[in-house]
Amino acid sequence: MLYLFTDFGWQGPYVGQMKSKVSEQVRYCQPIDLMHDVPAFNVKAGSYLLAAVSRYLPPDCVVAAIVDPQVGSDQRALVLRADYRWFVGPDNGLFDVVAQHASSCHWYEITFRPAHVSRSFHGRDIFIPVAGKLLLEESCDSFLSPISCPEPRFNDADLNEIIYIDQFGNLMTGLRASEVDGLVSIHFAGQLLSRATTFSDVDTGTAFFYENSQGLIEIAVNCGNAQAHFSATIGDSIALVF
Amino acid sequence: MLYLFTDFGWQGPYVGQMKSKVSEQVRYCQPIDLMHDVPAFNVKAGSYLLAAVSRYLPPDCVVAAIVDPQVGSDQRALVLRADYRWFVGPDNGLFDVVAQHASSCHWYEITFRPAHVSRSFHGRDIFIPVAGKLLLEESCDSFLSPISCPEPRFNDADLNEIIYIDQFGNLMTGLRASEVDGLVSIHFAGQLLSRATTFSDVDTGTAFFYENSQGLIEIAVNCGNAQAHFSATIGDSIALVF
Amino acid sequence: MLYLFTDFGWQGPYVGQMKSKVSEQVRYCQPIDLMHDVPAFNVKAGSYLLAAVSRYLPPDCVVAAIVDPQVGSDQRALVLRADYRWFVGPDNGLFDVVAQHASSCHWYEITFRPAHVSRSFHGRDIFIPVAGKLLLEESCDSFLSPISCPEPRFNDADLNEIIYIDQFGNLMTGLRASEVDGLVSIHFAGQLLSRATTFSDVDTGTAFFYENSQGLIEIAVNCGNAQAHFSATIGDSIALVF
Incomplete structure (x- = not known):
């Protein structure tokens, strides 16, 4: 099961194009919109919200989590496996609180790049295709590279x-x-x-x-x-x- | 098929968490959002709206209908079978108009209680799991108890x-x-x-x-x-x- | 795969009733909401938007595209096959830009009429059932009649x-x-x-x-x-x- 967690709002073609992309890749997959009104550009609030709302999601789910004031910049694209759940998104601290609450974490940098990637919509062009690969349980070696835990931006207190x-x-x-x-x-x-x-x-x-x-x-x-x-x-x- | 009819709006994780819950229970089930902007807390308007918008839904569908200013209180949780459709929600009059338009009605009190139930989100914790059981056509005896028709809050005129x-x-x-x-x-x-x-x-x-x-x-x-x-x-x- | 492109907004039962209709006709079909906030009644903006946001949709998809200030009037209901994609909607210029960008176009008038058709909701009563027939790959002869290309309302420049x-x-x-x-x-x-x-x-x-x-x-x-x-x-x- 794929979950979407963004600050995109329901306006425009953005959420729809992400869903289109994943449904082409994973037949019958219909993502669940966990929320699209994360406080805009607010990674700190988003990080605590993500930890709270994903706490009861089923094991082996994939969460594409995108709150990103630096979109189009050259920051890394990450995958976190926290206990039995996957999180896909930017390297900006959004996964810090999830990681702090987890018993075990594995971090990866996304090495996958499509032939064409928009500078302003990594959600559709990078994060969703990678989420699809995880859903299909493809071998990770071809698109992920293990990394050590990033320096946390947010401390481990509530x-x-x-x-x-x-x-x-x-x-x-x-x-x-x-x-x-x-x-x-x-x-x-x-x-x-x-x-x-x-x-x-x-x-x-x-x-x-x-x-x-x-x-x-x-x-x-x-x-x-x-x-x-x-x-x-x-x-x-x-x-x-x- | 499961339909959602609420006053929750599209904001926050509420609709997404209800969908997550049902998809865990009933594989491939993707609820249809009938409406989430029922006038807030307005059971009377909601009761007439529900009757109108559910009139052409397919037989054997399940409608989780939640408009509830008394959320967290101790009112009963109900199921109504009106002709061939199921309605799941609070005992506050929301189903009155549907019932008045139906040829036959069967009423039940929900006896199911999960191990953990939030005081403020019976939609996710009680109504959706019961809707899932109805979709799976589980035997009702284990989670529903027949009751007589509740005293209507709204009269039978339009x-x-x-x-x-x-x-x-x-x-x-x-x-x-x-x-x-x-x-x-x-x-x-x-x-x-x-x-x-x-x-x-x-x-x-x-x-x-x-x-x-x-x-x-x-x-x-x-x-x-x-x-x-x-x-x-x-x-x-x-x-x-x- | 069915895509919805409208100016209906997310309010009210309209999008939900269209989804209900198609799910009854095509089992397990869950339409993708491409966008529901096309500028209201603005066919010109809608025509250019539709061409842009549908450019990367998969072949053989069906797009139900509805932006229609003349709803309830007697204008024709159309189907356009532009390259490998189907577009279903009103005859008001909404498909002009898609057609101008396509290598090949085939135009049809919708001859299908259901037993009951609301004067104000052709999306649910005409366009969605036709989109369902296309998804099911029914023979078109029974509900479409070939026509020549309508006179374009918008010219072929960007x-x-x-x-x-x-x-x-x-x-x-x-x-x-x-x-x-x-x-x-x-x-x-x-x-x-x-x-x-x-x-x-x-x-x-x-x-x-x-x-x-x-x-x-x-x-x-x-x-x-x-x-x-x-x-x-x-x-x-x-x-x-x-």
Whole structure:
């Protein structure tokens, strides 16, 4: 199974052309759109999001993950095998958090180059063909070269920042709930927020935090919009109160 | 075939994670996104929309329908078999209109609970696994328990209100054209509108109503935007003039 | 393989109902969404876009292409076989540019009409069933009638205009880079822009043009938004400087 994780949005022919490419290579393969609204060009937020949303994907899946402000530059193209999953994408730190959470990692540089490669769409021209080869379980030697673990851009602690804001204004952080079992309050935007299990546990209009469906700490307002309530943006910090 | 009908939007990992779950369970199953922009949290509009858009779905299909302002609460999880189609979702009235239009109905409470269930994402953790079991034609006894028909939240008449506004500003109502054959005019927002067959039947800028492609009465403005023209919102009433 | 190319957007049940229809007809067929944000009702922009984004599609694919301000009117429904690809859609010029770029063309009028056809959704009721028949390689005689090439609405030169603006504000033109090899500058919105290979070749905030991933000339601003920078809209002209 192939998953797509990008900041491309649903606009334009980009996602469709990637799907076309893979379906030509792997008959009947229909990629699953994991998300296409990763905060644009934001590799840091993307790295924590990717680790969270890929945590429950099936073994042997392939994730084409593309968030890349340096598109067209000469950075390396990578493959990471983290435990039993494959990740294909740019060498810019996007896979750092996945790797830090994995029991075992193998890193590769992509040596494959097609006859024609667009300078601005490595997703279609390099990453997807390589994802297809992995799905077909081709021998890796012909298109991958083993490398040592790249220097991590992001450290191995969870991230006390907003990494994603959903359409309802809920504020997802890069902090795994499983790592902060005893956490009862957080400071955010000058306010002290309490923990709840779910929305209906607090009064209408009350801000709180809880473990969201991705296993992350998330700030919300019952029947309200936390983004508007706090004028929050991606990257805002939270402080933990144990 | 599995259909998804939600108010989740296309943002975030939510739709992708539901698709991932079902593809693990039912090989090669690729759900069809019927719509993900049901008016948010609006069960009433959703109930009439669901009945309209599911009317021509093939027999034996499964529809996972999730519009749920009470997510995380303790309401029942239901399955409805209406004629030859399955509907899986919350017990909040979302299936009422489908049931009222069906010749025969069988209702079930979902007894299945996975080992881990998120408080805020029953779509992924309960409804989709149950939809998968129905697609696989597993014996229902192990995960469904027959119940009597829930008390309807919405009455069995069509709804003289706006239930959906499309991206061009057309105003869809909850009124089936087949039920109002002789209808020649409607009152809406202080204006009297005439019936036409299609856009090109009326002058540019003229508001009218017609039978839309879902079989519902819809208000539109030729080469214009009816939502802006009338400052209309979901829930606005129309009055019929025979 | 079936591709969808429309101005429907992702809202509402429209794309989902087209997919449902084709999956009933052609088992396991999952159409690929090439794009659903063709500039609304803009057949001219759509015609140049369709030619660009379909250029690398596999032989024998079928493209259902629907951009149609005259929906519900009595214009003909067409099929074009351009080289080895099929195009299904309205007779309004949408296929003109594809045809002009093809080595060989065969044109057909669609004679198929279903028992029930909505006046406002020929995509679901006529074009998709015909696309399904082509995918199944049914004998065409029963639903297509050969016609001579329609009078072109758009001439056979490339288009020196903006035809699409992506979510990052990049301005795609209807001009193939392969046709203007020696082009070094363009005039746009009162400014003279130079050619670059990719974003990182120019300073932050600098506007430039380059060959995009569709093989078209595109105007962009490094780390900026060209649409906002130039107050640009679809249809704006550019002038070539050799």
